[in-house]
Amino acid sequence: MISGSLGRHLRPIAIAVLFGMTGAAVAASKPTVPPTNAELGFVDGGRTEVLERCKRLGIQPMVRPTFPGTDPEAAVRIQSIAASFLREAGFEVVPDASYVAAYDKFNHAIGGIYNPGTGAPRPGALSGVTQNALREFFDHDQLDCVATLQVFESKLNVVGRLVLWNGATERVNGQLPAGVSDFVFGAGDMRGTLPGISVQLQILDRANKALFTHSGGIQLAAYHDPHRGSGTATFLNVPLSKLLQDDKRIERALRYATVPLRFTTDEIAAGANDPSIATSLVKLEDLPPVPAGVVAGEETALKVPRDQILANVHRVVLGPLFPAEFKVSPEMAARYRAQVHEELKRLDWEVIDADDLNIIAAESFQRIGGYYDPLTGVQDPAKVAEMMRLIFRGLALTPAPDALLTIALAKTWAPHKFGVAEWYGAEQDAQSLGPVNRGPKLFGGSTDPNAGEGSLTASAVRVVLRDSTNATLYDGVGGVELLQQLSVTPTRTDFRTTTYPQKLTDRAPQELFQDQTREQHAIHFALRELVLTPAEIAAENQPEKPKAH
Amino acid sequence: MHRTPTRHDLVFKRSVVGVALSALLGATTIGAAPVLKPTLADDRVEASYNSGNQFVHDAEFDELLSRVAKRIQDANPDARCLALRLHALDEPLPYSFGLKNGAFYVSTGLIARIDSEAELAALIALPLAALCRGDADQLRSDQRQRILKNLVPDLLLVTLTIGITAPSLRKHDEQQDANDRDQLRDASDTLALQWLAAAGYDPAAAPLALTQLLDSLAAEDRSGAPEFANAADLDTRRESLTRLLATSAPAPTPPTATTPAVAADALRKLSWRYAMNLARIDVGSHPTGLLPLLDRIDARDGPSGYSAYLRAEFARHDSGTDAGVAAAIAAYEKCVTFSDAPPAAYRELGFLYRRAGDQRRARDVFVKYLQKAPNAVDGPIIRTYLEVQ
Numbered sequence: 001m002i003s004g005s006l007g008r009h010l011r012p013i014a015i016a017v018l019f020g021m022t023g024a025a026v027a028a029s030k031p032t033v034p035p036t037n038a039e040l041g042f043v044d045g046g047r048t049e050v051l052e053r054c055k056r057l058g059i060q061p062m063v064r065p066t067f068p069g070t071d072p073e074a075a076v077r078i079q080s081i082a083a084s085f086l087r088e089a090g091f092e093v094v095p096d097a098s099y100v101a102a103y104d105k106f107n108h109a110i111g112g113i114y115n116p117g118t119g120a121p122r123p124g125a126l127s128g129v130t131q132n133a134l135r136e137f138f139d140h141d142q143l144d145c146v147a148t149l150q151v152f153e154s155k156l157n158v159v160g161r162l163v164l165w166n167g168a169t170e171r172v173n174g175q176l177p178a179g180v181s182d183f184v185f186g187a188g189d190m191r192g193t194l195p196g197i198s199v200q201l202q203i204l205d206r207a208n209k210a211l212f213t214h215s216g217g218i219q220l221a222a223y224h225d226p227h228r229g230s231g232t233a234t235f236l237n238v239p240l241s242k243l244l245q246d247d248k249r250i251e252r253a254l255r256y257a258t259v260p261l262r263f264t265t266d267e268i269a270a271g272a273n274d275p276s277i278a279t280s281l282v283k284l285e286d287l288p289p290v291p292a293g294v295v296a297g298e299e300t301a302l303k304v305p306r307d308q309i310l311a312n313v314h315r316v317v318l319g320p321l322f323p324a325e326f327k328v329s330p331e332m333a334a335r336y337r338a339q340v341h342e343e344l345k346r347l348d349w350e351v352i353d354a355d356d357l358n359i360i361a362a363e364s365f366q367r368i369g370g371y372y373d374p375l376t377g378v379q380d381p382a383k384v385a386e387m388m389r390l391i392f393r394g395l396a397l398t399p400a401p402d403a404l405l406t407i408a409l410a411k412t413w414a415p416h417k418f419g420v421a422e423w424y425g426a427e428q429d430a431q432s433l434g435p436v437n438r439g440p441k442l443f444g445g446s447t448d449p450n451a452g453e454g455s456l457t458a459s460a461v462r463v464v465l466r467d468s469t470n471a472t473l474y475d476g477v478g479g480v481e482l483l484q485q486l487s488v489t490p491t492r493t494d495f496r497t498t499t500y501p502q503k504l505t506d507r508a509p510q511e512l513f514q515d516q517t518r519e520q521h522a523i524h525f526a527l528r529e530l531v532l533t534p535a536e537i538a539a540e541n542q543p544e545k546p547k548a549h
Numbered sequence: 550m551h552r553t554p555t556r557h558d559l560v561f562k563r564s565v566v567g568v569a570l571s572a573l574l575g576a577t578t579i580g581a582a583p584v585l586k587p588t589l590a591d592d593r594v595e596a597s598y599n600s601g602n603q604f605v606h607d608a609e610f611d612e613l614l615s616r617v618a619k620r621i622q623d624a625n626p627d628a629r630c631l632a633l634r635l636h637a638l639d640e641p642l643p644y645s646f647g648l649k650n651g652a653f654y655v656s657t658g659l660i661a662r663i664d665s666e667a668e669l670a671a672l673i674a675l676p677l678a679a680l681c682r683g684d685a686d687q688l689r690s691d692q693r694q695r696i697l698k699n700l701v702p703d704l705l706l707v708t709l710t711i712g713i714t715a716p717s718l719r720k721h722d723e724q725q726d727a728n729d730r731d732q733l734r735d736a737s738d739t740l741a742l743q744w745l746a747a748a749g750y751d752p753a754a755a756p757l758a759l760t761q762l763l764d765s766l767a768a769e770d771r772s773g774a775p776e777f778a779n780a781a782d783l784d785t786r787r788e789s790l791t792r793l794l795a796t797s798a799p800a801p802t803p804p805t806a807t808t809p810a811v812a813a814d815a816l817r818k819l820s821w822r823y824a825m826n827l828a829r830i831d832v833g834s835h836p837t838g839l840l841p842l843l844d845r846i847d848a849r850d851g852p853s854g855y856s857a858y859l860r861a862e863f864a865r866h867d868s869g870t871d872a873g874v875a876a877a878i879a880a881y882e883k884c885v886t887f888s889d890a891p892p893a894a895y896r897e898l899g900f901l902y903r904r905a906g907d908q909r910r911a912r913d914v915f916v917k918y919l920q921k922a923p924n925a926v927d928g929p930i931i932r933t934y935l936e937v938q
Binding site for chain 2 (some may be wrong): 128509510
């Protein structure tokens with residue numbers, strides 16, 4: 001959540017420069033106090049004790065993918081970079097061959113870690129295999145300790161235009177400074193949080209007790225750029241596939257994570273201005289450009305070209321509304337399906353209702369015993385094909401349909417700016433929950449700068465079209481309504497300062513799904529890339545055309 | 550010469566001006582019978598708790614809570630101000646609270662630290678009495694009224710004294726709020742004690758329950774903001790309840806609704822189960838709280854295989870040295886002497902024997918593990934160790 005005040009930045013910057021100069025002068029004359037062992041991540045003792053106790057160190061291979069949705073091979077690069085820094089620290093880093101062999105042996109012995117039905121690890125199976133593989137690793141290689149690496153995401157505080165965390169410095173907008181224009185038109189005085197990716201290094205003894213834990217910041221997972229976002233959305237998410245691709249940033253993170261192991265506290269204090277120790281001083285110009293961010297929800301729903309869908313699909317089976325976690329009345333389910341029929345009329349398709357589609361799919365899935373490989377947790381294409389064959393056979397339609405269309409309710413996030421939430425084609429006043437009135441709150445509008453920016457949970461309808469091979473042809477989402485209400489309470493902290501604490505309250509189930517206009521807009525938005533031509537969509541997107549409420 | 554007004558002066562002046570202002574604005578009725586008006590916000594809070602991760606799906610727990618609440622409400626017509634829906638929330642700290650729409654929650658941390666149904670009844674009756682009497686609304690109303698009454702005099706005084714009196718006025722108002730809160734709480738607690746007696750619970754269980762919570766939390770090095778988790782609040786409330794009991798509590802009526810032994814058994818079982826859950830989490834996250842918690846439960850219910858297992862797990866986490874391994878082995882060996890020792894104790898003992906180089910004993914306990922947990926997920930892995938040996 002970020003609140004910015006464009007146009008108020010010149011004065012703070014001038015003050016910051018003045019204080020910065022004064023601060024630098026003071027810092028130059030004052031020696032830096034060495035950090036304590038606890039501050040550096042040591043649990044008992046310090047660097048000397050860990051190096052003494054953990055002469056032979058193994059690195060436990062990371063689970064793949066290291067971070068959901070990212071390149072599985074990133075694990076190998078992270079481990080390799082970590083190994084070189086750990087060797088530099090003085091450890092004898094032992095290859096992980098015995099761990100890998102034991103892991104494979106135990107994984108096969110228990111019939112696979114992963115649940116073939118969900119692709120998720122079975123309870124107790126992952127820990128059973130990894131813990132025993134670690135024991136083998138300790139025994140076989142006479143290890144003293146083991147190092148574990150874990151990539152995690154956390155919320156990071158924004159300071160002005162920068163985010164500083166775990167030895168990393170990044171700019172909030174993911175751009176390099178653009179000289180004078182950046183100074184004049186830059187993001188200004190910002191506060192709030194952005195998500196970022198870090199890597200945690202832990203050194204454990206044989207009893208699984210942590211002796212050392214330190215993390216290094218890798219990269220931002222989203223940017224805040226008021227000049228690049230569209231509409232109210234000024235947050236740009238880095239696609240998961242683009243994370244963990246930058247070895248220079250991974251190296252910076254692991255350099256920082258291993259600083260307490262490679263240097264004494266006095267050396268760390270003396271190196272406060274040395275970028276190889278104080279890695280937050282590494283210049284962004286010396287690092288590769290960060291991957292571009294994209295506005296959430298603006299990805300196309302067409303997974304194959306529209307012409308191709310229209311050429312190949314003429315006869316479609318439509319399943320019932322899948323309610324997910326929501327309470328759905330039979331009337332509401334019928335309404336949704338009728339609306340989908342209404343939208344699809346434009347395509348002149350033969351749409352066949354199949355009330356039992358979800359049941360047939362579940363039974364087919366159960367019959368093949370799930371389609372995930374129990375050893376790796378990834379989908380098995382042969383089993384997927386078999387499941388689709390069973391579903392089409394279960395439908396018993398002649399001729400067979402070209403595709404299956406499923407509709408489901410889903411919970412999602414709706415970003416808001418100044419109290420106006422926008423998500424998947426819908427918009428709603430986050431404070432009143434009424435329609436958006438483009439105007440200042442003072443004059444009865446929805447825009448309230450004190451509400452800052454953030455996100456609320458919201459409902460959406462998702463429409464997916466799959467062919468007989470389970471290939472997704474179309475995956476569209478339309479926003480229905482907010483599931484939370486935002487409240488902002490001005491609070492006076494003293495005579496001069498007023499803060500605006502924000503609170504999100506979950507709406508009660510009986511309040512939800514009462515507005516049929518919102519439902520119609522949601523279903524239309526979810527299907528519009530399929531049912532409308534690009535020219536019709538462009539016409540619909542004209543500014544004078546109102547959106548859902 | 551200017552004289553700084555004393556607190557007495559201020560109160561006097563405020564009351565004089567305040568009377569006049571009240572007459573102009575029309576005073577709100579004080580002491581009117583409370584009307585519980587559930588709001589949409591209450592329904593939302595209930596929906597949020599009921600769908601949250603902390604919501605406990607435990608029919609036994611819900612049944613116990615409902616039975617205790619029903620007994621209080623059946624014996625006291627004024628306790629039937631709400632149709633209660635009682636549930637448990639998973640939280641290490643003890644608390645219980647109700648909403649004006651009838652939703653009422655008790656934390657697992659509370660049940661884990663009490664010993665009797667009477668104590669549970671007391672910790673339900675205390676917040677329920679405050680809820681039925683509308684204490685929170687009354688306090689807010691009194692505050693609003695006081696602010697309104699004092700607005701003009703305060704402004705005048707602060708202006709005349711160039712702001713010097715502002716801190717004194719604020720302090721006086723805070724004191725007044727605290728006094729009001731104490732008075733309302735005492736009145737509600739008195740009612741709660743009467744309810745307990747009428748329902749056949751010993752009212753003395755109320756201060757006893759607070760003592761129990763206070764001692765447990767201190768031993769476990771835990772504290773928090775909720776009224777039943779804050780040491781200072783618990784101490785004050787315990788004293789006031791003891792005082793109220795000495796002056797006004799009637800003798801308990803013998804229970805009729807439930808056989809006490811059955812009730813005690815149900816509560817003890819739940820208390821033991823949630824105390825062990827708490828201890829299991831503490832092994833890794835709050836080791837300082839673990840041993841006092843286990844000591845208390847063992848002293849009450851007797852040592853068990855599971856509590857011995859958690860003690861052994863605690864020892865294993867500190868088994869980085871040979872001495873640590875020996876201590877962990879001793880703890881697991883003690884654990885497996887209990888007939889209800891969990892199978893995992895045999896497995897961990899096997900791994901510790903292996904570390905100590907005792908392959909024969911390792912094999913024996915691995916075999917026992919597989920006998921006790923024939924369908925364990927890691928069973929095939931343990932079998933590979935038997936094949937190698």
